Amino acid sequence: MTPAAQDQKLKGKETISEQNNNHEVSVKYRVTVVGSGNWGSVASKLIASNTLKLTSFHDEVRMWVYEEILATGEKLTDVINQTNENVKYLPGIKLGKNVIADPDLEHSVKDANMLVFVTPHQFMEGICKRLVGKIKGDVKALSLIKGMEVKMEGPCMISTLISEQLGVNCCVLMGANIANEIAVEKFSEATVGYREDKEIAQKWVQLFSTPYFLVSAVQDVEGVELCGTLKNVVAIAAGLVDGLEMGNNTKAAVMRIGLREMKAFSKLMFSSVKDSTFFESCGVADLITTCLGGRNRKVAEAFARSGGKRSFDELEAEMLQGQKLQGVSTAREVYELLSQRGWQELFPLFTSVHEICIGRLSPSAIVEYSEHTPNFSLVEGSAQLI
Ligand SMILES: NC(=O)c1ccc[n+]([C@@H]2O[C@H](COP(=O)([O-])OP(=O)(O)OC[C@H]3O[C@@H](n4cnc5c(N)ncnc54)[C@H](O)[C@@H]3O)[C@@H](O)[C@H]2O)c1
Ligand SMILES: O=P(O)(O)OC[C@H](O)CO
Numbered sequence: 001m002t003p004a005a006q007d008q009k010l011k012g013k014e015t016i017s018e019q020n021n022n023h024e025v026s027v028k029y030r031v032t033v034v035g036s037g038n039w040g041s042v043a044s045k046l047i048a049s050n051t052l053k054l055t056s057f058h059d060e061v062r063m064w065v066y067e068e069i070l071a072t073g074e075k076l077t078d079v080i081n082q083t084n085e086n087v088k089y090l091p092g093i094k095l096g097k098n099v100i101a102d103p104d105l106e107h108s109v110k111d112a113n114m115l116v117f118v119t120p121h122q123f124m125e126g127i128c129k130r131l132v133g134k135i136k137g138d139v140k141a142l143s144l145i146k147g148m149e150v151k152m153e154g155p156c157m158i159s160t161l162i163s164e165q166l167g168v169n170c171c172v173l174m175g176a177n178i179a180n181e182i183a184v185e186k187f188s189e190a191t192v193g194y195r196e197d198k199e200i201a202q203k204w205v206q207l208f209s210t211p212y213f214l215v216s217a218v219q220d221v222e223g224v225e226l227c228g229t230l231k232n233v234v235a236i237a238a239g240l241v242d243g244l245e246m247g248n249n250t251k252a253a254v255m256r257i258g259l260r261e262m263k264a265f266s267k268l269m270f271s272s273v274k275d276s277t278f279f280e281s282c283g284v285a286d287l288i289t290t291c292l293g294g295r296n297r298k299v300a301e302a303f304a305r306s307g308g309k310r311s312f313d314e315l316e317a318e319m320l321q322g323q324k325l326q327g328v329s330t331a332r333e334v335y336e337l338l339s340q341r342g343w344q345e346l347f348p349l350f351t352s353v354h355e356i357c358i359g360r361l362s363p364s365a366i367v368e369y370s371e372h373t374p375n376f377s378l379v380e381g382s383a384q385l386i
Contacts, residue, residue: 028055031207032062032112034127035119035144036080036101038323039179041090043118043144046182046208048096054206059098062112066119067103068322077101088322093183106134114140114207117162120324121147124158128165141170142192142204146228147326150333154340155269157225159193169197171204172221174228175281176289185212191282192217193224216280223277226266231287232327233334234258236300236353238291240366243304250367254349255291259284261347265334268343295320296327304363312357328357 031051033044044063051057065077070088072079080086080101084094102108105127109115113136119127124145141162149156159170175190182188190208194201194217201217209215218224237254259278266273277283291297299315306315312328335354338344344351355361 028058029114029203030058030060030062030112031114031116032064032109033116033118034064034105034109035117036063036065036086037089037119039144039177040118041086041093041095042179042183043116043208044099045093045095046210046213047116048099049210050207052096052098057207061096061099062108063095063099063101064105064108065101065103066123075103077103090179090183105130109135112136113138114142114203115168116142116144117158118144121145121149121158121326122324122329124161125149128161131166135166135168139166139168140200140203141166141168143170143172143225144174146174146225146232147330148225148229148333150336155333155337157222157229159221159225169195169200170221171195171201172225172228173204173208173215174224174286175215176285177281178289178293182213185210187212187214189214189216189281189285191215191224191277191280193221193277193282194219195221218274218277218280220272220274220277222270223266223273224280224282226269226273227262227277227280227282228286229326229330230262230265230334230350231258231290232294232296232325233331233350233353234262234287235290235294235296236327236331236357237349237366239297239300239302240304240353240356240363242297243301244364244367246367251291254366255287257349258291259287261349262287265347265350269337295323296325299325300327303357308356308359308363327353331357 031047033040033047044061048061051059051061065080068076070076070079076088084097085091086095109131143159143162145158147158149161159172163170172193173190177188177190190213192201192204192215205215205217234255237258238251241251241254263278299312299319302315302319303310303312316325331354334350338347338351352361352365356363356365
């Protein structure tokens, strides 16, 4: 049964039982979105359109905003609540009157039983620390965050960070999802990754699905999350290729090699990762859209055009007006894991992206073969490891 049909059935039940003065619908979920950047704002809009329609959710969607003062001197939160628009991160789009911006993190989550996390990944450790002991006992979490942390024992996915620090079930939602396109309701797909509880995954599917946003669920949290995370490194490579004006064949080659490295790396880190996940929206589709139209690609192109003379930080600040890249830090994190294991040569694309980002190699090294630069043909070696 589709989520819409499920809810229709639920609504039917409620009407009938209301007439009988016997409510069958007892649980109403309250949703808070932690994060309000470009994707955070679009996610709030999607959710808010559904909570109005679905009887098992409270209408109001609370959105935690990392407060900032705009050039006008006004607080971003006040402007969002007055205009119903995130004028900084998603200008021109109405979020829905039932989206309430809240600058107080602890206050924004206190009544929620469904928490959607969508901030740049580097801020999540601090956010989780602040939330310990501040959320309800029965909370379910969903991470839309593409990124990971590196610990002594290996990669720590953001969903694991959330689960472990807050003691909650955490699913993920990733996909070919350039936020500005979904904001204007262009058709897209997404993948929910879940661990064991299919019912919880279906609740997330229901909360996000619209006729223009098709969501499906797969039982592979790490696979889905690693796809979303690692494609940002490949997007940097694609942007470098664009900046070097190498053309479509080269870009396609970089995408193919990148996909192989994504799969090999994911399966080496988590043996549970499924091959089929790479054919979902979170896999090959996200890789394609990011390499064609994402922010990582755009800034990497500018970096290559500057001959590597301008830093990613400088270009990010100039070109993205407060939005954040995830690919450069993810390349560093992946490199750390590869170095810990002595695997750099098995992942030449991931390795060279990091070395280019830090200025150790020139941007053109992404397509050069020499004894001093990583040899792409070795990518076959990484495939043999799995
Ligand atoms: N934008 C997209 O198209 C898109 C699509 C899918 C997934 N994602 C992923 O969603 C996540 C969030 O990205 P986004 O696009 O919503 O954000 P963004 O890059 O547009 O905006 C940056 C956000 O970080 C906030 N911020 C700045 N400093 C902070 C701090 N110290 N603590 C907490 N927050 C701070 C800003 O207020 C802003 O909300 C990322 O992991 C990204 O990869 C983005
Ligand atoms: O703009 P990017 O490069 O952060 O990519 C955006 C989304 O992840 C695409 O699905």
